[in-house]
Amino acid sequence: MTPAAGTTFLQSINQALREEMLADPDVYVLGEDVAVGGPYGATRGLAEEFGEHRVINTPISEGTVVGLAIGAALQGLRPVVEIMFVDFITLALDQLVNHGAKLRYMSGGQLKVPLTIRTMFGVSGGWGAHHSQSLEAWLAHVPGLKVVMPSTACEAGALLRAAIRDDNPVLFMEHRGLYWTKDDQAEPTTIESTLGTARVRRPGRDVTVVATGRMVSTALRAAERLSAEGVEIEVVDPRTLSPLDLDTLAASVRKTGRAVIAHEAVVQGGIGGELVAQLQLAVFDYLEAPILRVGAPFAPVPAGEQLEAAFVPDEHSIIAAVRSCLGRA
Amino acid sequence: MDKQTAASLLDTMYLIRAFEEKVSELYAKLEIRGLLHLGIGQEAVAAAVCSFLDRDDLLYSSHRAHGHCLAKGGDPRRLLAELAGKANGYCGGKGGSMHISAPEVGFMTATGVVGGTIPLALGSALFCRERRPGRIAVVFFGDGAMNMGAFQESLNIASLWKLPLLFVCENNGYAEFTPISAHTLVERASEHAAVYHIPTVTVDGNDLLAVLQAVEPAVARARSGDGPSLVECLTYRMRGHYEGDPSKYRELSELQEWKSKDPVARFVAWAIDAGLLDETERDAIEAAARSKVEAAADFAREGPVPERDAVSRGVYA
Incomplete structure (x- = not known):
């Protein structure tokens, strides 16, 4: 239930x-x-x-x-x-x-x-x-x-x-x-519909942001800020990383022509690279810009408060990538 | 022991011996390939342990698995076909020598990782405890596995949870190319078991009678829900670590010494002496085993090659 x-x-x-x-x-x-x-x-x-x-x-x-x-x-x-x-x-x-x-x-x-x-x-x-x-x-x-x-x-x-x-x-x-987050409203979610399927969390026309785990809420915050400046991003959550629902991701990028992949893992060797590879093959003709990745720097996770904050990508990292995708500095 | 039991035990040992010799021959003739670990010299352990097991008891093996599979009732034809990479092998050619699985006879799996199946056997023992009281899990491993964390962790958990499990260490004195004295000061698996309060005994693994005597109470203890035991069998592999291993790390004299302790010959001599067997019966049992293995070789040779696109099928259930 x-x-x-x-x-x-x-x-x-x-x-x-x-x-x-x-x-x-x-x-x-x-x-x-x-x-x-x-x-x-x-x-x-x-x-x-x-x-x-x-x-x-x-x-x-x-x-x-x-x-x-x-x-x-x-x-x-x-x-x-x-x-x-x-x-x-x-x-x-x-x-x-x-x-x-x-x-x-x-x-x-x-x-x-x-x-x-x-x-x-x-x-x-x-x-x-x-x-x-x-x-x-x-x-x-x-x-x-x-x-x-x-x-x-x-x-x-x-x-x-x-x-x-x-x-x-x-x-x-x-x-x-x-762990202590709540959904804004109870969402009827059937068990059968979840495993192996991605979900569009916020529709948008300009750039697709594929985000995983906690980066989904980070991307949604970025979406609010970008919306205020007239940029509408579409936030897609793969939910299952293997097997991957490439169809839902590709459909989004075909619509927007641009994509940013955002995860909390280090970028090098991260799942973002795989998503980029699969997406570019599926939607190459639709792409207006290279697909960008947002993630952590290639370092172990530091413990101290300030260094930890520098490690984790935040909405500003996503906003910067989205702007870059759109050719805006 | 009665005549029938003696014949059955000898039948198992000859089947393993003949099978492994055939594997060696086919490997030399390039009819089969892969990384093969033969159990010639260790037949008594497999035959004795499995003689106490039913089809529904759950067996896990090491990388030296052929004999265990056969002793548990595995079909030599499907086993050899698997070694040959054929579609009619147990695993359709996907497993090979180190990944044999024959769950229909309770042979769960072997492993390419030393000690890798020990934790799996604990889980199957937990299942037996929860769902099939009276059934047990058994795991074979070598002395090399004694230095794996998985072994120590498994002794601890099996003992703590009183799992219906039998640990069987085939201590053949070598971890790959290294003699046991060079990789540990604790040369007996039974020493480790004792630390974890697990009943244990070390026996001459080339003496089938000694293995039978050690395994019987251990199996009974597991079946009655009293917890695990560890039986350590001191034995020797007459072939290299893997088929093709030049075995430069051991002296010929050592090999000769162990040849005189051949488990099959010893049992035959004992059984004849005890009046349980005569030469004619011995010959007949050996001939029947060799003929089964010839049939297995034909089955493997004539088996179909897997379809090419099977390579990426069956990854998920």
Whole structure:
């Protein structure tokens, strides 16, 4: 069901977990501290309601816990693992990339891995280089994985439910900076319509801004400012980075003739490069200007307040890129 | 042990031996390719462990997987066809030697990553605990895996959660080209298990009877929900780390010494002595195994090549 108005992103995640656990006894939740609600309450109440045999606290052993969840999924359980920060997915990459992602293919279709990994990512609060990264491009590079990145409270719940119902390993990336945000109004979002589909968040005629995660709200703020000077940008949220809904993105750029890709990850090797490559092939004849990218500088995430602010792209970064696209300095 | 059991165990060991020798031959003749790790010399471990397992028990293997798959009931024809990259192989030619999967007989998967299947086996054991009490998961790994974090983490979790799991370490004394003495001071997997309060024993892995004796209570313990055990089998691979490995890191004398401890010959001698087998029966069992493997080679040779566009199909469920 659609979360009520005033529901936060975090509450929407919590509700989605609860609803899927109610609907399907094969849904299990595993991770560090999940039985006590996790660091911010995403799993709050689940252990009390469903028991600690289904909401399982694990040791700090990310690699083995992800492997264990894959092994359970191979047998038909639908585990939802919480990796507290995506920075720690590095510890589980062997299991996830070499086993979870590939077992479907390597087995010639005999096995499937209905696994969801929820993980926090992104910069906020000065948490520094080990608790703030955006590693979605690494994961979207792996055949067999799906990568989902919600940007609103309502969609977070719907996308998570779709991820849990999916028969493939899905990385579900939650920007910490969105956890306490609420949607302006409750949006009826069907589960089926979300996974693998992009969404136009604000229509516009001049430049398409493809934004992911928290950069969607940043782009919407940029849109307000640009609108005041007569520039209407169209903000499109891919929502799923793999598989990518190129059709919706391309349709937008065919209309506007210009595009900016905005993400919080470092630009070099980021998902923006892939989007640019796929878009230019799809819409080359429609392009009035090169597609530009907005993202973080090629550096680890710094901890101090001023340096952190310098690291994260903001609406001014997007506005500057949009103006550049339009040939205005 | 009765005559039938002895014959069945010997049948499994001969099947593995004949299969691996055929693989070696076909590799030398360039009929099959890839990175192949043969289990000649380690047959007793696979045969003994799998003799306690049913089809519904869930088995995970290492990179040296052929024998485990056959012992679990895998079809030698589909296994060899997979090694040959054919469409009629278990994985349609997509897996190969190190990624065999035969879930229809409870052989879940092998792995190209040392220690990589250990966490997976924990998950399948969790499934057994939750959904199929009495069923168990089993994982084979080598001494090289002892130094992987995944092994240590898995011992901890399996012990903590009392998972219905059997760890089987095939300690063949070498991690690839490096003798165990050069990569750890803790040379026994059972030492690691004991640290995590897991019942454990180290046995002569080339003595089928010793392996049977060690595995039986461990399997019973897992089935009854009392938690994991670790059985360590000291053994030796008679071929290189991989097929084609010149094995310059070990002395010929060492190879000769282990040849005298051949697990198949030892069991045959014991069984004949115990009156469970005679020479004629032995010959018949070996001949039947070799004939099965010849049929497998024909099946693989005649199998269709996968369609070219299968390369990008089946990535997602």
